[in-house]
Amino acid sequence: MIEFGSGNLRIPRWTRPVYLVAAGTTDFRKRYPEKKLEELCMMAFRMLLEDNDLKCDPLEVKGLLNFACYGEFADHFQDQLLCEAKVHDYLGLDPLPNVGIKTGGATGGSAMLMAATTVASGMSDCTLALGWERMDEVHTWTGNYYIATAACKDFETRLARNYASYYAPMARRFQEMYGVDERVRAAIAVKNRGYARSSPFSQQPGRHTIEEVLNGKIVSDPLRFLECCAMSVGSACALVCSEDLAYRLTDRPARLYIAGGSHTLRTGDRRPMRIPLLPHETEEGYAWLYDEMARRDGRWPGFESFGATRVAAYLAYHMAGISVPIEDLDLVETHDAFTISDLQTYGDVGLTLYGHEQEYVTSGDCYLHNPRTGTPGRCPANLSGGLLGTMHAVGATGIFQCGEVLWQLQEKYDAFHGNPALWARYGKRKPADWESLQVKNARRGLAISHAGVGSHVTCAVLEKAW
């Protein structure tokens, strides 16, 4: 669709408010042979029930559940269809209804979206969103091929069989169009992998330098290995509730708004269209960009931006009353599967104007502590460590992001990341130089869950509700 009809961009009107009250997760590893998949899901579920200071006993909370939404990206990694049934049974939730959800890399976000709609509609008062991925049953490069079957089988998969090679042309075009210094992408890898050092859940924490990233091996030019997330094994979950139930379970619930967008599976099929404007943007503000695109045969969203993210943000911002994102949001979790997708997203979600993404990163606003000024960053990104540093167990990712934002709003970052016993639970020792990444007085956070080269995207806004 390159022109919207009068009804297309209707703002969702839920029949009642939706809340997020608790979250759980495993740690994440490249290989996790110590546990079967359903055992990992139980680890995450147990954390949700037992470690979130809920005002009911774990089994009482379980007794309130009405529905479950399960996220799994790929059946073929495990040769197991209907994992949902095995997990649901293992968690002891039969015969309650459940659904399995699949939208590529956005599977976790879509599971959150579906969980929210079960509560918003009255179908459920209490819904479990739980996702997982097990990618360690195959060799890494076979796994890369399996992931690349999420490119177009007829026209794209054979041209790489490696997903980085579908993002790399976007990075190249973005770099050329906006004059991006490669050091900016590298800084994103350094930042997010650095934040992962504070997380006991993280798979790839590291204290890296920009030079180390840029001197690293190339996967698909211009993307280096440290600019790409790794395959993960693990699970994450969240509890989505009605208003009455949310306050029965916790004194610190978060209001949840979430919406989605979509775009073509093949990047090149995205025909030029006008930019759907966010509340703080104007046509005049983008006159220069349209002129520039006309001059350079550019197009929106083209290879530089994600139309699905823009539509998801458009809908979610109107639902949540976000009018100026950089002022109204206190933290974000982007889908940094690759450094370039993190960079692209800042324009899509309106934290800066399209074309100014590079300046946004170098401004320091996306850091917890602005490295330029030493003052708090205006909207820190991926304090969880993101996909680059912490995890991309695909079906769990969008749920994990919402959980991390919830804990930030609840001021529980330290409780879930700084407790030495939690590190020990995963066979790790809390680093001596561990740093708290708690955002002070955060009221609203954003989580972007993203599939393919932007085929499906969800945008969740969580808002402190006490």
Add this chain to the structure above:
Amino acid sequence: MDDHVPVGMTPSTISVVGDAWILHVPRFGDEGMHYHTYGLLTPYFKGLAEGRLLATRCTNPACPISKGHGQLWLPPRADCPDCHQPMQWDDIKNPRGYIYAYTYVERGGTGLEIPCPYYQIDVRIEGVCTIVKSYLDGSGPIRIGDTVGARFRTGSAATHTCLDLYWTLE
């Protein structure tokens, strides 16, 4: 047309049902064969094997976007997404374009048939509303904006896949 790029696959077996090509994809021996149809896009793959680049366009005057004079689609589609009516096939004569985006693939996933390293390129062609992903025969270096011309794997060298279209610098 000469076939420059050695690819690591033998020509796929094709069966025909009506006008459609069915690609045979072996997995686990005879009983494990997958049969993948090209359906209404069969003319595209037939065209590649004959050294022709075919695309589709919407000619429906009632279409809100094309108004009967649509640009070409490549990859082609049998039906127009804007008005849902069948599209028409056109030959792209002497296909040329320019590199709109690219990457140098240094490592592909398991089963990759193109020898690494190579340039994967996205080609912008005048009159085509989409940008087609393909690959380059040549070691570069290349830049966005470089002009390329289409080449084909034809006849007995055809793989009957998207690999039958590739490009060289002009």
